[in-house]
Amino acid sequence: MMKKEYSLNKKEVTEIPLEPGADGNARVVVISPKYSEDLFYIGPFYGYEFTSIKRLIMVDADVILKEDLKYLQKYFDEMTSDEIIGVTLDMTGYYSHIASFLVEIGKSRNTKYILTDDPEKMRGLNTGVVLYNLEKIGESREMSMAVEY
Structure with missing residues (x-):
């Protein structure tokens, strides 16, 4: 879906x-x-498939790690009870072009494809490194409803 x-x-x-x-x-x-x-x-489904794993850090194959992964581990502890997946904002500008396009095309069709006017959020997300709190994903009612949709 x-x-x-x-x-x-x-x-x-x-x-x-x-x-x-x-x-x-x-x-x-x-x-x-x-x-x-x-x-x-497939990321949203990890919490339902890997039930014996509580936390998962996914790193793209082209990412060069210059620090110990333990520094990423601390971000799991900083997540609020509602935060289940951690990513960072995109720094390339690639997604802001797509967001601008969607805003522009939405205006011409009288439809809102982007549900924010916040330029920070319109930058997009970089999924080269993703923190999945699998325990929270598996327990999240909202996530369960979204996956079932």
């Missing part, structure tokens, strides 16, 4: 033309096909 709702389900790059910019130059949003891969949609 999640993949159906949130993925373009394509194996090639998707280019979506936009209206020309203020300077008259053509603009286009480019969406990578990588976001159609299953690995981007």
Whole structure:
């Protein structure tokens, strides 16, 4: 269900033309096909499958670790009772372009695709390192309802 709702389900790059910019130059949003891969949609299910593991740190294969993972471990203890997954904001600007596109296309269709005006939140999330509190995921009523949807 999640993949159906949130993925373009394509194996090639998707280019979506936009209206020309203020300077008259053509603009286009480019969406990578990588976001159609299953690995981007299975994370919420880890808490139901790995029931003997309480906490999980997932790290992309291309991430170079320069510190001991124990420094990441402390962030689990800083999570509130409602926080079950930890990620960081994207620093590349890639997702802010997509968010801008969705805001723009939403205005033309009188639909709100982005449910925030907060520029920090519109930056997107970097999932190269993800902290999963599997114990909380398994116990979360909201997560259970979302997964069942």
